[in-house]
Amino acid sequence: MVTVTSTTRPAVPGGKPERMEGVFLPGDSTAVLRGFPVPEPGHGQVLIEVGASGICGSDIGYIYREYKGYRGVDGPAYRGVIAGHEPSGRIVAAGPGVRRFGVGDRVIVYHIVGCGLCDNCRRGHYISCNSGRESYGWQRDGGHAPFLLAEERTCVPLPDELSYVDGALIACGFGTAYEGLRRAGVSGDTDLLVVGLGPVGLAAGMIGRGMGARKVIGVEPSGARREWAGTLGVFDATLPAGDGAAEAVADLTGRGGAGVTIDCSGTRPGRSLALEAAAEWGHVSLVGEGGDLRTEVSDTLLHKQLTIHASWVTSLPAMSELARNLVDWGLRPEKAVSDVFPLSRADEAYALAAGTSKGKVVLVPDAAQ
Template identity: 80%
Template sequence: MSAAGKRTETTVGTDVMTGVYLPGDSTAVLRELPVPSPGPGQVLIEVGASGICGSDIGYIYHEHKGHRGVDGPAYRGVVAGHEPSGRIVATGPGCRRFGSGDRVLVYHIAGCGLCDNCRRGYYISCTSVERTSYGWQRDGGHAHYVLAEESTCVPLPDELSYVDGALIACGFGTAYEGLRRVGVNGDGDLLVVGLGPVGLAAGMIGRGMGARRVVGVEVSPQRRAWADGLGVFDATLAPESDAEATAALVGDALGAPGALTTIDCSGSRAGRSTALAGAAEWGRVSLVGEGGTLETEVSDALLHKQLTLYASWVTSLPAMAELAVNLARWGLRPESVVSDRFPLARADEAYRLAAGASRGKVVLVPSEEDVS
């Protein structure tokens, strides 16, 4: 419900807040810091929910060269969390689209706004030195408040919760982009490989986009059980010892030679091989899982099946806004993939679970009252 001219600010009840920091030794620590004030073009958001992302686990939470800045985007010792959603409580000079009281989620990259990628809404691919990621190079959402650029805010439909918004801000946006690239629709089936939070998102979104049948492949029995409880997948399968054998199971589940569209969310060599082997002739394969390698025989696996491969990182800001509206229209709630909620004060416990054997997505909420 944003509107130009609505500039009544909500009083912030404190000058100090708690934030979560990741020192890189598999711990999450709490520190107090001042509540920031919005500058030109910025908004102050009271955080309603903030997700824990697998990239944070792999590159920041554990000791990793990316944490130290040897390669990749260095973590600068800021408040963690790049999946925030909440309510705007103050705006800085020059804000024109959003005002106090608006419910928003935050696209997790602030780009330069001028390069071709930024002008297309793909802030994730901005190469300017001005590019900063929430929770990596600037304070993120694991706090009571987060200072955000107005340009990175996405309206959160009234039908969706703050937890829904936090999930759209990264994982659901990533899955949506991958599925948009392969054109999931009612003409064919969808195979999802890897049923972590992004894979669960892909299954749910694929259902919303009209896929005839949705089948998942996942190594972990507890993650398969969690996925089965969502009512999204027609079948969830444990992988066999090789990709071709797993593809045969997929074919049996679909009653077809393969799926017209497949997406790998596992980021593993075996998972990617399964996504290729499980695709039907003339199929379209999406790769969104980070890390690992891709190794494949070319002629039979790719050429003779006439496959098309797509690789995508994170969706654009306009597509993220589109996704939020679509999820509300489809009557789908991202928060259903959340297996565990923790108050900010228990962030260390939350990160330990997210880095270990969580069934689904783990999110942080402001207080114990918001857990249930």
């Protein structure tokens, strides 16, 4: 238990500034800086000095290029707030009623604030809150700024062995991959196929290795991304997508396919491959957003006795568990980062993340560059 503190004065050199610049997404494939007041924490809230904040593919697809509805919401879900739902950093002020965390604590921010009372919230799945859920970077100010006002109940401890960049990746992409693999039961008795080697796919490969998968195989259409994935030291093979990929997976495993497959591409061809390349009695995990799924049922699903899992991010307890496990496994999520930009170059960072980035793109404070 961390020592309780109720101070609202941050432990930062020179005190807390009154104004800061944060990233705003106009929805026209640009990212601009705007001035915002530095907030004061209220009851149950903490002020976090952001150490790193990742750029997520959902931000690109649903906000950056153009505003779109999300999960059945009519109209744009983005409310013109400071962007960025993958932050980690250090608490520099705590409001009254804060009990677990205090000034100086390093934390990851679970990016959804739920009501805290519905069954999903009480299980730690704020992402599936049935009443009044809000996301940092979508409906309330996010992490693309020097400071972030967060609810204490959305904070997860960041182990000392991990960096702020590590924490930013755990906040969304690594948490998403971990949940998908936990449900599918990856172990030393299973081979793992990862379809789509974007940031979440890279996370799945690293976590699968940590969970003890016998072989970890990746499939990705982009040659640059396959090459980047190959530098991480976690994939036994990285294969091009297209005809012959399922047969290649079967040959590599020697078991007719992979015991666990996970689609991180969010595409129809990617999901089809995850099903086709799964071994008999295999488990297929779907975590990629968007698109649809079409499949032949009898031979592909029924006759192979497949189990399909679908998951959306992870829970608060599982995110905390993942952070501890990564330390035990000796894995650093920041290995999946190909590009780091200061906040002042957010427009360049978003353009790269939306285009030709090989791995994860992360924003950090200007002073850290």
